[in-house]
Amino acid sequence: MAAHLVLELTAEPRAASRARREVGRWLASLCGAEHACETASDLVLAVNEAVSNSVEHAYGDDPLGADGTVTLRAEVQRPGPRVRVQVSDHGCWRDPPEDNGHRGRGLLMITACAEDVSVRPGADGTTVTLHRTLGRCPGVCTT
Structure with missing residues (x-):
């Protein structure tokens, strides 16, 4: 079981599925089980939304032309155990449109799946x- 996970993802739609798969495996290893617990599953959903948002919104129509990468860093923090996940891109922040229609709920989902969330847009x-x-996963108490 690794205390850290780092993924460099190309900003393309399949990045979210790779992030889900890798984070799910990592969290399952923390849980000491074949499959991640319900709490870890919530985290996988939050990661999916964060990566999807970076891929879709940060780079516009040309992700590869603007250093189109998404970096995911996850770590276990003590006491807790508490998991910290950062999803970063190098694109431009875009304010959401006034009318998102049926879309625009990604940050709400992330907030619902995590205990605290921060979003820091910046020049980089x-x-x-x-x-x-x-x-209370079996492996969490022993690490």
């Missing part, structure tokens, strides 16, 4: 940081 891109304390 945007970083979403989320934290969540893991549940």
Whole structure:
């Protein structure tokens, strides 16, 4: 079980599925189980939304022409155990449109799945940081 996970993802739609897969495996290893617990599953959903938002919104129509990468860093923090996940891009912040129609709920989903969330847009891109304390998984108490 690794205490850290770092992924460099190309800003393309399949980045979210890779992030889900890798974060799910990492969290399952923390839980000491074959599959991640319910709390970890919530984190996987939050990561999916954060990565998807970076891919879709940060780089416009040409992700590869603007250093189109998304970096995911996850770590276990003590006491807790608490997981901290950062999803960063190097694109431009875009204010959401007034009428998103049926879309625009990604940050709401992230907030619902984590204990605290921060979004920091800046000149070098945007970083979403989320934290969540893991549940009573068998492996969590022994690490």
